[in-house]
Amino acid sequence: MQNRSVTIKDIAKMLNISVATVSRALRDTYDVNAETRQKVLDMARQLNYKPNFNATGLAKGSTHNIGIVLPFITNYYFSTVITGIQEIAYENGFNITLYLTNDSEERELSIIENLSVSSLDGLLVSTSSLSSVHFQELIDMGIPVVFFDRVAKEVVTSKVMQDDFNGAVEATEHLVKNGYRNIAHITGPRGLILTEKRVQGYLSVLEKYQYPVREEWIVYSGFSQESGEGDVNHLLQSADMPDAIFASNDRKAVGAMQALKKRGIAIGSEIGVIGFTNDPISTIISPTLSTIAEPAFDIGKKSCELLLKHITKKNFIPEEVILPCRLIERESTRR
Amino acid sequence: MQNRSVTIKDIAKMLNISVATVSRALRDTYDVNAETRQKVLDMARQLNYKPNFNATGLAKGSTHNIGIVLPFITNYYFSTVITGIQEIAYENGFNITLYLTNDSEERELSIIENLSVSSLDGLLVSTSSLSSVHFQELIDMGIPVVFFDRVAKEVVTSKVMQDDFNGAVEATEHLVKNGYRNIAHITGPRGLILTEKRVQGYLSVLEKYQYPVREEWIVYSGFSQESGEGDVNHLLQSADMPDAIFASNDRKAVGAMQALKKRGIAIGSEIGVIGFTNDPISTIISPTLSTIAEPAFDIGKKSCELLLKHITKKNFIPEEVILPCRLIERESTRR
């Protein structure tokens, strides 16, 4: 093993001073002469010294590491959130380690079970499970957790999400204003706050305009394109067809559009479609897809900022941040 | 600080045995009685013991951590590769920490400079810079590096990539067989192996069929949708227009298609378009996009497997793995 890297001992030996002084010099300037501090820094650079995070972690009880737990990264929303997280983490000298649950409750549990809590300063999570005791346990053990997007209701900690309720209101109201009257909503699984809020927003608009509300026009399923297709096929079997579809997700909306196209139904003129996310595909598909833009990047940044506050200030009071969405009108809702 | 977590000392104290025995019992079964081993495991579970990776890392000189360095994750290819990496890492009890370079050479350098090499067992990288001395330094320091996709020519280590040459051959030949004769190629930046190989594959087919080769029909630029649009606008200014476009990337192909649509040029019948990647958008855009499917997930898995071999076997002989691509015919190349 020739790859023994240089340590503060080496620096100390070189300068004939103690490791304690070197350690102080490298961090804060407390109790150390400006001149010796400079000598230490110079020598550190010269020897190409890199701090050993394991040792620091052991001694200080804190690492430069935060974990991200989320369902997957192969979609626009999550990959953009991560990019935002990474931006803030990088600026503050934190590393991020990634845990993918594949949207499986089991796997999420197993990940949390086997987490080396001692090598993590905090956790950013978008959960895939309805229960949240495993996260509560983490918090009780003293490691801060911040939720984003798919948040856990019961846990008291900081949470960051888009304004799902008002986003849904805007989407539905946009359909109303464009002359659609029989509006269906295809959405994610029950139990998710995100799902509930969007349904509430949708219903509130129907109520406001005294438009028809039908049980069978609210379809709960997954977030994938396939489920969007399935949902529409299901909807079109009902006796009275809706003339507009609000999908809780652009991928679902795309699936819906594909299903409509297959049946020769004209999107826009016959049935309006609006999505949620502002995934780039919404500008690529034809007709282009109206949608509610989510501030994914900012959600990532904000989540990370909050987590860092939890980490640095021991008794930081949890904040729930709701970032606004924005309606983007395109062709799919034009009559 | 009430969050002192349980250590092997606690287990040892509970069972009235030494920490050394506990340590051995928790790992291999070497030098420890089956019965005591069981008692230790039971007690560990009962106390909810989680190993401290920092301590392990310090003592063993190895962490359970591998780093991934890549340009970004907000596209289908890279996010899928990461998912593959993560799969293998998870199976083997490794964590992955993510470093995004934003496709900036500067940032990549800064990341490598500040890397805490001691907290990393190995590195998986898709580089954004033409030079590669910084990676060579890492390898010299004894930390294994495996390249994927955007590999560094000069560094001797394991590399995993798709078969860019033959993929390009298949794409070009597919255009030839569908009756296109004047075939242009819009591709990524010069200097990338991946770019070079695809150009070579493209040229080899033109040569084979003795089809026209024009300097101005090979356009080097970026990988984005915008650059695809720009490339086509540039191409259409040339005196003799091509009747087919081979794009080195689906996003570029989409940009190209958008540009063609804007000019009212019929895709397929007038100008054929084929991409590379098999991004899901290729089935969503209309007409659907023919493309060369890359084995992104398998590239991730294979890269990680190789890295783990480098990590465990000190003198593992580097392997260069080339995974096959696959032609997918869709509407954009149908006359």
Place this chain on the structure above:
DNA sequence: CTCCATTCCGGTAACGTTCTCGCTATTAAA
């Protein structure tokens, strides 16, 4: 000239784990 406060530095014990070595039983061989 004495005394005290301040500045700066060093020694040393932690942090949680693994590793090396040596010791004690126990078993097998003679």
Place this chain on the structure above:
DNA sequence: TTTAATAGCGAGAACGTTACCGGAATGGAG
């Protein structure tokens, strides 16, 4: 029965860093 081998365990150092505390040197006030 004696001896050698082996299985199982413990003591203590080490990994690189930080935290705590004590002490030497310096300067200024009296």
